[in-house]
Structure formats: structure tokens, C-alpha cells
Amino acid sequence: MTWMRLALLASLRPQRQPTRFTGEIWVNFFCQALGAPIPLLHAHAVARTQCACQKFVLDQNGNHVITCKKKHTGAITGHDHVMCVSVQLARNSGLRVRINHKVATTATDSNKQGDVQAMEFGIPGYDDLVWDVSLVSDRISSSTQHGLNGKLQLGDYLNARARIKNNRYKRDHAAKNIAFAPAILSVTGKIHPEFLRLLWVLTDMQTVKYFNLVGDEEDIGNERFKWSRATTFSYNRNVIGLAVAYGRDKFVY
Ligand SMILES: [Zn+2]
Numbered sequence: 001m002t003w004m005r006l007a008l009l010a011s012l013r014p015q016r017q018p019t020r021f022t023g024e025i026w027v028n029f030f031c032q033a034l035g036a037p038i039p040l041l042h043a044h045a046v047a048r049t050q051c052a053c054q055k056f057v058l059d060q061n062g063n064h065v066i067t068c069k070k071k072h073t074g075a076i077t078g079h080d081h082v083m084c085v086s087v088q089l090a091r092n093s094g095l096r097v098r099i100n101h102k103v104a105t106t107a108t109d110s111n112k113q114g115d116v117q118a119m120e121f122g123i124p125g126y127d128d129l130v131w132d133v134s135l136v137s138d139r140i141s142s143s144t145q146h147g148l149n150g151k152l153q154l155g156d157y158l159n160a161r162a163r164i165k166n167n168r169y170k171r172d173h174a175a176k177n178i179a180f181a182p183a184i185l186s187v188t189g190k191i192h193p194e195f196l197r198l199l200w201v202l203t204d205m206q207t208v209k210y211f212n213l214v215g216d217e218e219d220i221g222n223e224r225f226k227w228s229r230a231t232t233f234s235y236n237r238n239v240i241g242l243a244v245a246y247g248r249d250k251f252v253y
Contacts, residue, residue, distance in 0.1 A: 021246065024040070025246065025249045027040075028249040029249050032062065032248065032249070038062050040252055045057070045058055046060075052068075053068050053069060055142075056068070056142065056149075059141070059150065061150070062251065062252045063139045063141035063150055064141045064149070066141065066248065066251050069142065074252060077247075078135065079135060081243055081250060082135065082185065082243045086115075086131070086243075089206075089239065089240075095119065097118050097119070098116070099117075100115065103115065104128070104176060106169060107175035107176050108172045108175075109172065112169065112172065113130075114131055114169055114173070115131065115132050115183075116132075117129070117130045126178060128177075128179070129178070129181060130173055130178050131180070131182070132165050132169060134165060134182065135185055135186070135247060136185070138157075138190070139151065158190060158192040161184050161192075162182040165184070169182075181197075182194055185240070187248040189241045189244050191237070191240070199233070199237060200233060202236070203229060203232050203236050206232060206236075207232055
């Protein structure tokens, strides 16, 4: 479930747009990884600048902005970046995908829809699979008990968020023959097991597709296939880790 958080650096490619960090993002990234004050926020913290929610003062580590209930531009950009990367992985696996408002709404509420819908996903009894991306902070940072803010969350906070998402979507999507999976990640790069499993399934599809493409169908399932799948899985997981690092740094803006 956890992994070496800096492993994502292995998948950095200067020529690829999504993996090109600007100088400011690098600064934010290293400050957050080390737990050092973020220069962009330090002045705000000293001046006690209020967050847009009017309830909290911005802290120099950027903890509050990640959990603030008022969805500001940075939070939406951060979330959407991670979502788009998950869509790219699905497309690499040969799936047809719908996103945002094109995703099917649930049976009970015409306003309720997840982030991504993969058509004909292949789960027995279901037509498609919908997932919903959610970034969770590892630190308490929007508590009205101000002394708690900045402390590490001790409970099973990834599961708690997954439960909320499952309650919101699972049964209502199932009524329309659509399976649902929560895609929960923590801002330090922890991946909830349900999303990790989805990543593995996508990687399996991607590897099968590749072996078919190069005419190696007879190798599918053998040792060579398994090693190839493991390499791709590790790469894809790093791609998601990198997307989280990038997305988290976007929150600060
Ligand atoms: Zn706020």
C-alpha cells in the first residue's frame, strides 16, 4: 500500500509535458517532501492571510489548502491532473473512456456522477466501470480544534474516504449495471488498495494489448509476460505518484 515516495522520480522525463515540473513546483515539492516551509506560503503565514473559506489562516506547510472545504482553483487543478493521468492509463490499456459530465449519472440522482467511466470494462454482471478520484491529506488541517491542525492523521483515513465514496456511488451505479471503484490517494503518495487493484488490472490489460500488437500472443501468461507486466505496473504506479506530487503542489496556488 505504501511505497518509497521518491520512487516517482524514476519516471520523470524532461520532454514529456505532464512530467515537466516548473522551478516553483520543484520548490514546493521538495519543501513538502522534507516538511519545510513553502516559500510561496511563508509570507502568507507570517501575515496571517485568511483562506478563501474565511475560517482558517494559511499555514506555511500548505496543509490547510489541501483539506479546505471551499474548492479553490488549485484544488480543482490538482484533482483534475490526477484524474487525467488515470484516464491516460485507461486509454493506454485500450479502453474507451468518458470523463466529467459525460460520465453516466447514478440511478437516483441526476447530479451524481463519478469522474471517469471506462466502457465495457469486462467485470461479469456489469457493463462499465466508474471511478472517482479523491486526494486525502495525511495531516489534520481543517479541524476547529486548532491545536490538532498539522498533526498526522492516525486513523484509517484512506479507508474512511473510500467508505464515503462507496456509500455515495456504489449501489446507485450498480442499479444501472455500472460497477464503481473509489480512487483514493493520499497527498504523500499512499494508494488505497481498491485503486491499487484497478491500476493492476489496467496494467494487465495494457500488457496483453502490447503482446497482441507485437504478435507475441502465445507468450501471454508465461514468465516473460509476467515480468513485463510487473515492470509496467511499477512504471504506472510511479506515473500516478508523480501525478499526485504535481497535483498536490498545484493545491498551493
Ligand atoms: Zn480554507
